[in-house]
Amino acid sequence: MLFVRSCGISTCSVLSQRNGDALKKCPKCCRKQYYLLDNRFRRNTRQWLGKRLCKLQGMSIQTRLSTRINMCMSDWQKQVLELLKNIEDPDLKQNIVELGFVQNLERVAKEDGKYDVRFTLQLTTPACPIKEKFQNDAKEWVSSLLWVRNVEIDLRANEINRAQAGDRPLNKVKHIIAVASCKGGVGKSTVAVNLAFTLTKLGGKVGIMDADIYGPSLPILVQPENKIVQYKDGRIIPLEYENVKLMSFGYINPESAIMRGPMIANMMNQLLTETDWGSLDYLVIDMPPGTGDIQLTICQTVSLDAAVIVTTPQQLSFQDVIKGIQMFGKVSVPCVALVENMAYFEPNDIPDKRYYLFGHGKSQKIANDYGIPFVESFPLDPDLCRWSDNGIPAVLALSESKISQLYQSLASAVVQQIAKNAFGNGKRIPQVFFDSDKCIIVISCNDQQGIAWNENNKVEWSPWELRNACSCASCVDEFTGKRHWKSVDRNVKPLQIQTAGNYAFSVIWSDGHQSLYPFERVMNPKDWSTTTAVKRASTI
Structure with missing residues (x-):
C-alpha cells in the first residue's frame, strides 16, 4: 500500500x-x-x-x-501566499498579501514534474524605490518550494482615477506634488525640476507645471528643441523633454506678465486644467512664492497629495517657510519633505571639507515641530548651476554625482510617503452628498486621522442650517466677525456640491448663494460657535 x-x-x-x-x-x-x-x-x-x-x-x-496528487499538502496557492506573507512593505507596515499586491496567481506544469509559478505584483506606484527588492524577495521565497522550477513576476502599478474623488480636471493624473516656499530665491524651481526628472528615472510618468506667472523659471531650466505650444481640440498640448511633460506661461508668452490678481488666478486655472497632461503618475507643480491667489486657486482646484518645502539656512528664509507650512496645514495638504538648499559648500579639491556659508540652519527643528518625515540638506554646487543655466537638469547631466544621489533620496522619500498616505492609513477626503429623501446633507469618512470625527464618522446637516452657517464675506463681517443675519428660505436646497481640494467643499444653493465649508469645521459642529447661534436662532 x-x-x-x-x-x-x-x-x-x-x-x-x-x-x-x-x-x-x-x-x-x-x-x-x-x-x-x-x-x-x-x-x-x-x-x-x-x-x-x-x-x-x-x-x-x-x-x-x-502527478497533481497533493493529498496531504495544502492548496498550492495557499502555500505560495503563505510564503509571500513574509515580505512586508516598510511604509504601510503590512505584508504584500494583506495589501492585495499579489494578483493573477497561476502555475504551469512542466515535463519534469515541477511547475512554473507566475503572478503579478500590483505596486502602489511604478516609481516604487524598492520594487526590485520586492521582486527578488518574492522569487527567493517562492523558489524555496520544492515543486517550483521557475518564478515569473510581472510588476505593475495601481491605477487611481482622480475623477472618483470628485476632481474633474486632471482625472488621469494619479498624484500631484507641490514644491513650495514662501521665500523667493531659495532654489525652489531647481529642486522642482530635478525632482521631476528623478521621478522619471525611477520609472514614473511625470509632468511639471510652472505656476509662477510673473517670473517663470521652467523655460530657462528646461529647454526642449520644440518650444512652440500648440492647441488641439480646445486643449493645450504640453511640451516634452526626456519623457517629462512641461507647461509654463513662459513658453506661451516670453514677455513679462502685467496682470492683476484675479486675471493671474484665471490664467493659472486655465494652464492647469486645460493642458492635456494625459496619463501621469506624478505632476510636480512649481509654486510661486507667497500664500496668495495662485496658491489658493491651486489648492481649491485640485487635490494636492503632498508638498515639498524648500528653504535656505538663513533665519529670514525659515520665517517665511513656516508660513508656507502653516498654509498647507490649513488646506490639509501633508508636507512630506523639507529641503534645506544651499546649506554648505564642498570644494572639488577638498571634498571632505564643508563650508557653511550661511550658517547652520534649523531645518531639523522645523521638521520635528511640524512633523515633516524627511529632511535633506543640499550643497551649493557650481556644476548644478552651470547645467541649469544651460537648460539641462543636473540629474541627467550628472547622473553619478552626489547631487544626483541626494535627489534620488528625496524622490524615494516623496514616493514612499505618498504611497503611505494614499494606500495606508493616511488621511482621505470625506464624501459629501445630499440625501433628497431625508432632505439632509451628509458628510462622512472612514478615516479618523487629522480631523476629530464623531463616533460614527458621519455628520448630518439640514440644508437650512448649513446655509446659515456660511462664513463667507457676504455672510460674516471680515473685521468684527459678526454675522449678517439675513432671511434664508427654510426650503433652500443644494443644487451642486463639489470638493475644493483636500480641505473643503463648495455648495451652490437654490437661492443663488455659493458657500465654501472646510471639512474640519463642519465635522465638528459642537465646536463651531456659529452653529450654536444658528440653532438658537432657529428656535426663535
Missing part, C-alpha cells in the same frame, strides 16, 4: 511503498508531522488514498512526483 508523507514546512510530498519493515521516507519529514497528517484522515479517507495511490505502483518515483 502507498502512503503520502509531507513535511508542511518545505511542502515536500513523497510517495513511498511499505515493504515489510523497509520504509522510504522524506528526510525533511519528522515522525511527529507524519502522525499528525495520518490522524487527520478518517479510515475511509485513508482507504480511498490507498486505492488511488495503488494505481501508481507500476510508475517510477519521478512519474509519481509529477
Whole structure:
C-alpha cells in the first residue's frame, strides 16, 4: 500500500511503498508531522488514498512526483501566499498579501514534474524605490518550494482615477506634488525640476507645471528643441523633454506678465486644467512664492497629495517657510519633505571639507515641530548651476554625482510617503452628498486621522442650517466677525456640491448663494460657535 508523507514546512510530498519493515521516507519529514497528517484522515479517507495511490505502483518515483496528487499538502496557492506573507512593505507596515499586491496567481506544469509559478505584483506606484527588492524577495521565497522550477513576476502599478474623488480636471493624473516656499530665491524651481526628472528615472510618468506667472523659471531650466505650444481640440498640448511633460506661461508668452490678481488666478486655472497632461503618475507643480491667489486657486482646484518645502539656512528664509507650512496645514495638504538648499559648500579639491556659508540652519527643528518625515540638506554646487543655466537638469547631466544621489533620496522619500498616505492609513477626503429623501446633507469618512470625527464618522446637516452657517464675506463681517443675519428660505436646497481640494467643499444653493465649508469645521459642529447661534436662532 502507498502512503503520502509531507513535511508542511518545505511542502515536500513523497510517495513511498511499505515493504515489510523497509520504509522510504522524506528526510525533511519528522515522525511527529507524519502522525499528525495520518490522524487527520478518517479510515475511509485513508482507504480511498490507498486505492488511488495503488494505481501508481507500476510508475517510477519521478512519474509519481509529477502527478497533481497533493493529498496531504495544502492548496498550492495557499502555500505560495503563505510564503509571500513574509515580505512586508516598510511604509504601510503590512505584508504584500494583506495589501492585495499579489494578483493573477497561476502555475504551469512542466515535463519534469515541477511547475512554473507566475503572478503579478500590483505596486502602489511604478516609481516604487524598492520594487526590485520586492521582486527578488518574492522569487527567493517562492523558489524555496520544492515543486517550483521557475518564478515569473510581472510588476505593475495601481491605477487611481482622480475623477472618483470628485476632481474633474486632471482625472488621469494619479498624484500631484507641490514644491513650495514662501521665500523667493531659495532654489525652489531647481529642486522642482530635478525632482521631476528623478521621478522619471525611477520609472514614473511625470509632468511639471510652472505656476509662477510673473517670473517663470521652467523655460530657462528646461529647454526642449520644440518650444512652440500648440492647441488641439480646445486643449493645450504640453511640451516634452526626456519623457517629462512641461507647461509654463513662459513658453506661451516670453514677455513679462502685467496682470492683476484675479486675471493671474484665471490664467493659472486655465494652464492647469486645460493642458492635456494625459496619463501621469506624478505632476510636480512649481509654486510661486507667497500664500496668495495662485496658491489658493491651486489648492481649491485640485487635490494636492503632498508638498515639498524648500528653504535656505538663513533665519529670514525659515520665517517665511513656516508660513508656507502653516498654509498647507490649513488646506490639509501633508508636507512630506523639507529641503534645506544651499546649506554648505564642498570644494572639488577638498571634498571632505564643508563650508557653511550661511550658517547652520534649523531645518531639523522645523521638521520635528511640524512633523515633516524627511529632511535633506543640499550643497551649493557650481556644476548644478552651470547645467541649469544651460537648460539641462543636473540629474541627467550628472547622473553619478552626489547631487544626483541626494535627489534620488528625496524622490524615494516623496514616493514612499505618498504611497503611505494614499494606500495606508493616511488621511482621505470625506464624501459629501445630499440625501433628497431625508432632505439632509451628509458628510462622512472612514478615516479618523487629522480631523476629530464623531463616533460614527458621519455628520448630518439640514440644508437650512448649513446655509446659515456660511462664513463667507457676504455672510460674516471680515473685521468684527459678526454675522449678517439675513432671511434664508427654510426650503433652500443644494443644487451642486463639489470638493475644493483636500480641505473643503463648495455648495451652490437654490437661492443663488455659493458657500465654501472646510471639512474640519463642519465635522465638528459642537465646536463651531456659529452653529450654536444658528440653532438658537432657529428656535426663535
